[in-house]
Amino acid sequence: MFVTHLGVDLLAGIIPELCVKYPDLHFLIGGEGPKRIVLEEVREKYQLHERVRLLGALEHKDVRNVLVQGHIFLNTSLTEAFCMAIVEGASCGLQVVSTRVGGVPEVLPEDLIILCEPTVKSLCEGLEVAITKHYQGVVPPAEAIHNRVKNLYTWRNVAERTEKVYDRVAKERILSMNERLYRLMTHCGPVAGCIFALVAVLDFLFLLLLRYIVPDAMIDIAVDATGVNGAWKQQEQHSTVEKIRKTPPFSERSDCNVQT
Incomplete structure (x- = not known):
């Protein structure tokens, strides 16, 4: 399991409870901050050196190689706007368990994320659901999850959404x-x-x-962005029309092999 170094107080309550219940459960915790000492104290108190690894701050280029070592991505944020971290986790094929805060519920499809209240009890229950799914083998393959997520936030998609917001604001009085x-x-x-x-x-x-x-x-x-008098946009539309005109009819295409 990979965990972001957020909501440390929640995480400190989750780790000992689940490690006792699931002896083969391992936590990989990424991030750095003044509350790291809290996690170190928890690890020392419950003798969890073999199950809890504190990775510290990660270079962006190393994030993917760390994420793919886990099966579940846990986000314990108490406040969040978008949370790019859970998108990265899902993109690497991990089942995401996260607190239901800020804009998190809108980031991923319902079947790719388990939302919990920001309490130890709720997060433990959500993690147990995710763990049970993995034991039962009902979690989609990592590649399938990745292929779904990679199409959710393409630059074109983001640009189109942003454009809609600007257009709507521009029309307001x-x-x-x-x-x-x-x-x-x-x-x-x-x-x-x-x-x-x-x-x-x-x-x-x-x-x-x-x-x-x-x-x-x-x-x-x-x-x-459309050029003078929309010239660039008109040129793009013209190119599309010309391409359609030059495409041979279905019956004349050499790549079609119809058998009866």
Whole structure:
């Protein structure tokens, strides 16, 4: 099992409980930090030197070679936005067990991740489910998991998602300063609303100062990715049409062998 060096307090409670229950279970723990001493104390207290290996900080080039040594990837984060680590774990064919925090539930398909509450009890239960799956041989092959994950976050896919967000934001109506302050004061409560409104006013004044120091005219305008008047996009569409035109009909293709 490979574990990220996060949520150390949770991990410290998980390790002794599962190692006693599963004598052949081994933990590979990657990461470095001030709480490493907690894990060292747990290993010493329960004499788990053979089952718990603290790898420390890993170079990015070495991550894959370490991950493929395990079967389960455990993430014990207490807070998380996206968690690239679980994508890397799944990409290496590992069954992922993770705390249900932040954006983690949206990262991987449900059958590739076991989500748990950020408690020792819940994580132990999730790990036992993953361990049982491996003992029963019902976990998909590592190659199959990798092939699924590698198509989830291609650069084209990420670019298309980002473009959709920008397009949606660009279509939204720009609120005036008065409307923004009114929304803050009516939606955030009488006390917090006033505080947020004050911060917004200070931010606006700071923006005016920055615009005075560096006028808008001095800022470079981003280049249109589609070219002048969408020329690049039109050229791409034209090339696609020409390729279709030059493709021979089905009955004339030399690579088709129809037998009756």
